[in-house]
Amino acid sequence: MATHITHDSSPEAGSSLFPQFVLVQNGEQRTIIIDHSPFTVGRKVDKDVVVADPRVSRDHAMIVSENGRFTVVDQGSKHGTFVNGERVDRKELEGNDRLEFGVRDVVYAVFNPSHSASNTAREFLSQIAEIKLSTDTTDLEKLTLFLEAARRLNTSGVLDEILVTLLDVTLKLTGAERGFVFLKNISEDLRLAAGRNSKGESLLDDKTISHSILEDAIKGNSEFLITDTSRSLDLSGRQSVVAFDLRTVICVPLRKAQVQTSRDAPSGSGEVIGALYVDSRFASRDISAVGSDILHVVATEAASLIENARLVQAEVAARRYQQELSIAASIQQKLMTVTIPEVPFARLYGKNLSCKEIGGDFFDAVNTDDGLTVVLADVSGKGVSAAILASTLQGMIYSQLSAGMKLVDIVTAVNSYFTHKEIGEKYATLVIAKLQRDGELEYVNCGHVPPLLVCNGEVIRPAHGNLPVGLMAEATYESDKFQLHSGDRLVLVTDGVTEAENASGEFFDNHRLEKVAAESGNLEQILAAVSVFCAGTPLSDDCTVVDLLYFGEQE
């Protein structure tokens, strides 16, 4: 039976490659790759596994490969072949099966032990690289085998190990002295990713390679080959070639596999992600004899291996990032949860209808000796950046309110903080209002939708206002005052309310807001009116309404 290790793209053949066989003999452990079929065991010296014990028959047993499965076949041995303690004539093998040949316990083997999966990819690939194949297997076939295995391992995402093994195999196949893989980093610079010499040593220094050839290969996006520099005419500018007496240099660009987008697109024109470089100093190790198809296969496959490994790495990073984000989101949510203080002279309500994306609306309330203060802010933009800014803003305002600072001073401090930090076009509009026990309302409007003062069914929209916070460093802020009487309300909304759209693109707008506020001033009714108006059109921005009802001074 000829060797079964020939390349076949069918999955059966693929999955049957290279089972392992851990042989324990006289207390010593050896790992054997079952790289051909039949794989023989016996006392005769020409057996694949020779056991020199009289209880083992000369032709004891063999392991044969059939359709990707492996079967142990007893060859009429005197003392029998055992699988997991059971004497068998013939048995298909499973991973971790324990095999014994005549001499139980003195020598045994474990077929495809599962701990081999915990070997690093590097070890596994090396084993593959060292298999002896029948002589009629071409280099290209060997290479394809290796790559086949490497690709399957690639899900482990161990890029460095893949590169090193790839180089070792390439050097073995080409007979070149040194090999390097260069990869482009984010800023498109070529960086040495791995280097090996034919002795299997790591090369960390790329000074002695021909960088001009490397650059030419990358720039020209084509293979660069000098098979014999002694006969090459134009070596001007190739200082390394001359200085280090490089006789043979091959440099192949690594191209990202490209999905063909149009029929006209030339194949193989994928983006260059790096280069594979091999060289030799000696004419005796002339690698020009190596078919260039081998290097092409290496380059193509290496690029896809690298790309896959990078994708795996990126996915792991993205997953971690997602986890971090969801933690951040839950912290954000807890920070934004408002405990509404209870005071005898007023009652405060606040409600938020969130759109799909994280918005930058928040409201907060702080009760101090001199009154109840409510803040409603809308940070520009959406998403994480808006949420971060909202949290910071909320924290600053809360602590300054608790410290008893004046409203104008608070917004001035916040503005100078955000403009000083140069966070780039991020700002917030906000209203901060303090209601005293006696009904005096002081508020500062920083570029926000004007508040609604609802007094006896009449709605007042004061024109007072300032610039938003975070836009202009030199902005100054002023407050406005208003006297509330028992039963009066202050209603604050974000522009998500006035700009809530219906299906025909109309805004809810101020007149509708004022109408419903005049009718009741009640927060629930305002939000209900918005919902009715939108009639199912999804909100494009957060809608927040704050409703502060003054009871009058209680004795």
Next chain:
Amino acid sequence: MTLKTDTRTDGGVTIVSCNGRITFGDEAMALRENLKKILAESRQVVLNLGGVTYIDSGGLGTLVGVYSSARAAGADIKLTGLGQRLRDVLQITKLVTVFEVYETEQQAVDAFKR
């Protein structure tokens, strides 16, 4: 992308006409980059927002950001073609006190020549 810009010059003044929506994200970023390039060559820019159907808070932030950095670099941007909504927004945010706003493009261009 729902924002298109169109650039021409009148004397030494560069007129940038915007059509579409200026919103947080791609549009605002594209407008910022575009104006940055223009401001590298021209000190006098008129921004005609006549074709702008919608501008959100992020877009407004971009306008202010570009305006501030232009002023800091010794250049100037004047606005024209403001629709009612944008006027309202500038009024509410008091940014009307920051920008120079003109009724017509010609008035804005002439203001540079004075």
